[in-house]
Amino acid sequence: MALNTLDISLIIGYTILALAMFISLFFEFTDTLQSVGDWTVMLTHLVIIPAILVEFKRSWYMIILLYSLVTSVFYHISKLGYIGMIHSLGMWDVAGQNVLMSTTFALLVYDPTPIPEWVFLLIGGVGLFIASLGEIDVVGDVEVYELVGGMILIAMIIYLVYRILKPSPLRDTTYMVVAAVSSIVASITFYVAGNIEARKYSMCHSIWHVSAYIMLYFILKAIKTNYEPVKRQSRFPGGF
Secondary structure, three states, X not given: OOOOHHHHHHHHHHHHHHXXXXXXXXXXXXXXXXXXXXXXXXXXXXXXXXXXXXXXXOHHHHHHHXXXXXXXXXXXXXXXXXXXXXXXXXXXXXXXXXXXXXXXXXXXXXXXXXXXXXXXXXXXXXXXXXXXXXXXXXXXXXXXXXXXXXXXXXXXXXXXXXXXXXXXXXEOHHHHHHHHHHHHHHHHHHHHHOOOOHHHHHHHHHHHHHHHHHHHHHHHHHEOOOOOOOOOOOOOOOOO
């Protein structure tokens, strides 16, 4: 499938914005540039809108998508010092993002086949585990939530590359290529943001935001199936 005008506009806008933010990281961050980064990390949440428009009819996924958006917004408001509870909101956020990534991966693998119940139970269990014990160090300074999130992202990248090399009629290769590239950028910037100096965190994390949301949009566009909710059948003839 050829990229439409919105797709091309998003790719161009994403490239320009990500490059501008990346280049800024090589400058010394003054209070002004740090403030720009703080505003940018909040405003980049708007990049989720195209993904919302794509999946508007899939109500259960839309709830997860919006839920993850709320957790991220509250965490970053807390990190900027406007509200307290940064630790609690941080664990809430990483749990929400891991549930979103896991659910998106499951949708990418299974759709149009219904996602098995055990997969949903596993995703919910992982989310609860991360919310409770996600800050525990497992390998050096790597915490549980970073390890699990990294594994999910790597698995998603591997699957995207696999589907690009072995195309399926149910997946659009062009969209999957864009999703794979943006997912790699997202993975790198998420790691770097956690290890960069504090003043540059917001700007670097903003690249993760736009990369992850662009990845999400193109993954959803790559799924070439029309979602039709299954109507519940009545047990009674001519029933109600």
